Structures are given as C-alpha cells and as structure tokens.
Amino acid sequence: MKIEIWSDYVCPFCYIGKRHLEEALHQFPERDQVEIAFKSFELDPNAPVDTDMSIQEILSKKYGTSLEQAKNMTDSMTKQAATVGLDFRFDTSIPTNTFDAHRLTNYAKTKGKETELTEILLHAHFTLSKHIGDKETLVRLAEQAGLDAEESQAVLEGDEFTQDVRADEEEARQIGVQGVPFFVINRKYAISGAQPSDVFLSSIQKVWEEENQTDSLQPLGTDGMACDENGCDVPPSKS
Incomplete structure (x- = not known):
C-alpha cells in the first residue's frame, strides 16, 4: 500500500494530519507494508523568503x-x-x-531521507521557530537528517529539483487538490484534511480489504481541517 501526501511546511494542519496518520498506522497490523511518499505543495508560492511581519499580522x-x-x-x-x-x-x-525546502526534500528523497527531513522541517518551523526559507538554515537541517552538507548546499544554490516540485504541484491540480494535507492511497482513494486517526485507520483498513477494486479516486471520510491558498480554516471552539 502506498500513501502519497501533498503538504506544505507552513501548514499547521499538515503537521497535525501527519500525526493522526502516524497514530492510525501504529494501530494497523500491516503497517510494515505501507509506503509513505511526500509530495510538494506551496500554499503561497509568492510568499517572500524574508518578511518583518508576524504570522498574526499576516493573518490579520x-x-x-x-x-x-x-x-x-x-x-x-x-x-x-x-x-x-x-x-x-x-x-x-x-x-x-517554502520552495527551497520542497526542493531540498526532493533531493532527500534520492537519498532515502525524505521522511526524516520532512519531520525535521515541520518541527523546525512550528516548534523551534527556525527560518526554513534561509539556505544556511536548510543546510543545517539537512545535516540533521543525515544528508551531506556540501551536496545540500549545491542543490540550494542551483535550480535542481525545481521540476520535481512543479510536477507535484501540477499533479495536485490535475487530481483536484483544493487544500492540504491531501492523502492519496494506492492512487484510488483520497482523504482530504487532517482527519481524526480513527478515520485514517478505518480508511486504510477499507483500502487494504478492497485493494484494486476501483479505478478512480474515492473520497473517504468528511472534509477535515485543512489549509489552502486562502489560509487555514479553524472550526469554531466548542463551549
């Protein structure tokens, strides 16, 4: 079974959704038969690398x-x-x-380190407050994932893996991705948003049982928390 995940490193629900999926896989007996592949998606391709605005000011x-x-x-x-x-x-x-971060992840994929680097980048942005658009910072984070610093620097200083990022983004448009995280299982089933772990688990079990029985993407579960180019939808608080 292969699960492809379109996500961005500044999307909070992408990180939350990743954890929900991991919780589900922890309960899935055949988890060692599941391959995870991360796909590039930029919430705001025009975002500047450097800004003096806080996230609250940007949202405001x-x-x-x-x-x-x-x-x-x-x-x-x-x-x-x-x-x-x-x-x-x-x-x-x-x-x-996040364009360079996505390029670097595609390089990491060639070294079998995309899973490690993806977690490091998300943690660096949301918890450690690292500047993941800065090339020097990205090189240091790449080293933490076990990647060669000089090779990582060369990737970031050039234009390697640009087409890989663009191909992922074009593919997202073709299959109708409106926001992230967006999960595609075995190229047949789709899960949109940061669904609860039990939704992921039941969906994975369903796919496992019905594998190769349909030819088109089928929606599983209701729309979950997600981010799109307009921002991140936050459901009203329950009092």
Missing part, C-alpha cells in the same frame, strides 16, 4: 481581522496541535517561502 491582513482575532486563530490551532503532542509556537514562528 489576509482576513481583514484584528490582531486579537488573528491571535485567537493561532491559539486555536496551538490547542489542536497539543492534542497530538505537538508544541506550536506561532508567536515566534518565522513566515517564509
């Missing part, structure tokens, strides 16, 4: 809300992340462009 400007309302949004996502053991620190996170 984007949605035409007050800074306090924007902070409430990030606080809500922080609480949701905590339920799966993630420590989001939006107050110190550094908004940036």
Whole structure:
C-alpha cells in the first residue's frame, strides 16, 4: 500500500494530519507494508523568503481581522496541535517561502531521507521557530537528517529539483487538490484534511480489504481541517 501526501511546511494542519496518520498506522497490523511518499505543495508560492511581519499580522491582513482575532486563530490551532503532542509556537514562528525546502526534500528523497527531513522541517518551523526559507538554515537541517552538507548546499544554490516540485504541484491540480494535507492511497482513494486517526485507520483498513477494486479516486471520510491558498480554516471552539 502506498500513501502519497501533498503538504506544505507552513501548514499547521499538515503537521497535525501527519500525526493522526502516524497514530492510525501504529494501530494497523500491516503497517510494515505501507509506503509513505511526500509530495510538494506551496500554499503561497509568492510568499517572500524574508518578511518583518508576524504570522498574526499576516493573518490579520489576509482576513481583514484584528490582531486579537488573528491571535485567537493561532491559539486555536496551538490547542489542536497539543492534542497530538505537538508544541506550536506561532508567536515566534518565522513566515517564509517554502520552495527551497520542497526542493531540498526532493533531493532527500534520492537519498532515502525524505521522511526524516520532512519531520525535521515541520518541527523546525512550528516548534523551534527556525527560518526554513534561509539556505544556511536548510543546510543545517539537512545535516540533521543525515544528508551531506556540501551536496545540500549545491542543490540550494542551483535550480535542481525545481521540476520535481512543479510536477507535484501540477499533479495536485490535475487530481483536484483544493487544500492540504491531501492523502492519496494506492492512487484510488483520497482523504482530504487532517482527519481524526480513527478515520485514517478505518480508511486504510477499507483500502487494504478492497485493494484494486476501483479505478478512480474515492473520497473517504468528511472534509477535515485543512489549509489552502486562502489560509487555514479553524472550526469554531466548542463551549
């Protein structure tokens, strides 16, 4: 079984969804038969590498809300992340462009290190407040994943793996990806958003049992929390 995941490193629900999937796989008896492949997706391809705006200021400007309302949004996502053991620190996170991070991940894929680097990049952005658009920072993070620093630097200074990123993004458009995270199982079934782990588990079990019985992507579960080019939808808090 192969699960392909379109996601971005500045998408909070991509990290939360990753944890939900991992929880589901932990309960899946045939988890050693599951291959995970990460696919590139930029929420904002035009985002600057460097900005003096905080994430709250960016959200406030984007949605035409007050800074306090924007902070409430990030606080809500922080609480949701905590339920799966993630420590989001939006107050110190550094908004940036993720194109080079995606190129670097495609390089990591050629070395069998994409899983390690993906986790490191998400953790670096959301918890450690690292600048994952900065090339020097990316090289250091690549080293943590076991990649060669000089090779990583050469990739980042050139234009290698640009077409790989663009191919993933074009493929996302072709199959109708509207937001991330977006999971495709065996090229036949789709799960949109950061679904709860039990939804992932039941979906994986269903696919395992019905493998090769359909020719088109089939939606599984309801729409979960996701991010698109317009931002990240945050469901209203339950009182």
